[in-house]
Amino acid sequence: MEFEKIVKEILDGELDLSNFIHLMNKTRDFENLRRLFYVASKLRDENIGRELKLDGFIYPVKPCNLEKYCLYCSNYVERFRLKPLNAEEVQKAVDFIKDSGTKNLTLEGGTSKDSSSNNKILDFINIARKAGLNVILDFYPISPVELKLFRDAGVSEIYASFELIDNFERFKPGESLKEREELAKEICRQKINLASTVLIGLPGTGPEEWIKTLLYLKRYPIKHCFISGFRPVLGTPLENCAPALPTIIAKIVAIARLIFKDADISAGGSVGDPNSLPLLLESGANRAYLGAYVTRVRTSKGFSDELESVFKTEYEVKIQGELVFANPVPYVYSICEDLGFEVL
Numbered sequence: 562m563e564f565e566k567i568v569k570e571i572l573d574g575e576l577d578l579s580n581f582i583h584l585m586n587k588t589r590d591f592e593n594l595r596r597l598f599y600v601a602s603k604l605r606d607e608n609i610g611r612e613l614k615l616d617g618f619i620y621p622v623k624p625c626n627l628e629k630y631c632l633y634c635s636n637y638v639e640r641f642r643l644k645p646l647n648a649e650e651v652q653k654a655v656d657f658i659k660d661s662g663t664k665n666l667t668l669e670g671g672t673s674k675d676s677s678s679n680n681k682i683l684d685f686i687n688i689a690r691k692a693g694l695n696v697i698l699d700f701y702p703i704s705p706v707e708l709k710l711f712r713d714a715g716v717s718e719i720y721a722s723f724e725l726i727d728n729f730e731r732f733k734p735g736e737s738l739k740e741r742e743e744l745a746k747e748i749c750r751q752k753i754n755l756a757s758t759v760l761i762g763l764p765g766t767g768p769e770e771w772i773k774t775l776l777y778l779k780r781y782p783i784k785h786c787f788i789s790g791f792r793p794v795l796g797t798p799l800e801n802c803a804p805a806l807p808t809i810i811a812k813i814v815a816i817a818r819l820i821f822k823d824a825d826i827s828a829g830g831s832v833g834d835p836n837s838l839p840l841l842l843e844s845g846a847n848r849a850y851l852g853a854y855v856t857r858v859r860t861s862k863g864f865s866d867e868l869e870s871v872f873k874t875e876y877e878v879k880i881q882g883e884l885v886f887a888n889p890v891p892y893v894y895s896i897c898e899d900l901g902f903e904v905l
């Protein structure tokens with residue numbers, strides 16, 4: 562089948578996996594890849610505008626206490642498990658993020674089934690809302706009662722990440738896809754915006770499963786799809802595996818745009834630095850985790866041997882006490898100005 566015919570069928574709503582596999586094969590040809598990016602980028606411009614929404618984040622706001630940790634995550638390695646920020650630290654982080662001009666803030670954490678682990682979250686939400694930030698939540702689990710509390714406190718979006726539809730429990734042996742599905746349904750039932758992550762590039766997974774996961778997400782009124790490119794972490798069982806390549810991530814971003822025409826699409830992980838932004842915007846993304854962020858400082862080797870390799874030097878990064886304060890916003894503005902994008 563010709564490239565144009567496949568794209569037309571997909572845009573007309575024929576979301577068969579086979580169409581996407583054809584498309585993946587066709588875009589091995591560079592001219593077709595450029596055409597795919599052009600179509601996806603145009604869809605973004607028509608449905609959303611030539612705009613980039615910036616998200617900041619604070620990590621961690623909640624610990625990860627699993628019996629079996631996810632095989633790709635830094636929490637797999639005991640010395641990398643970070644102590645959650647307290648309310649005073651969250652206030653400092655919120656002030657820093659607000660001052661950077663970032664409007665969206667994700668409160669990120671791990672999975673902790675200890676029922677008291679969400680107790681402080683409401684305070685954190687109130688601090689961020691008082692500063693006028695839009696608040697997004699990304700941690701597990703969240704009960705239906707807590708969802709209602711968080712929604713009533715003004716949270717605008719919550720993650721229930723499916724990550725990988727066939728290999729979820731292989732890479733996440735301490736977690737359950739079924740519980741994620743139940744959370745996604747409850748988020749929608751309570752009329753909160755649903756966000757979800759698709760994980761690209763883990764060994765033994767491929768485009769077929771990544772696209773199946775996107776198509777599975779299409780069953781939900783998804784508002785934000787985050788494409789996460791695998792990035793190996795020292796000390797995990799996957800430390801020697803190759804990271805997800807930027808071009809394959811960009812292709813999946815473009816395919817996500819064909820599927821979710823007017824949803825927010827962002828990408829991170831191995832393409833989490835500002836220098837990947839032009840490629841991601843070119844392929845149809847409209848959102849990025851490149852607002853200001855605050856994390857607990859790592860005390861020993863993390864994603865790389867040197868702190869400078871973890872926290873990029875193209876933008877302001879300062880360490881104060883036990884926290885890292887980073888502000889890529891001015892750098893992102895300069896990139897977006899060159900590309901004709903408005904930053905929101």
Ligand code: SF4
Nearest residue numbers: 625631634636671672
């Ligand atoms: S649940 Fe999240 S934070 Fe915890 S190990 Fe898995 S990926 Fe890491």
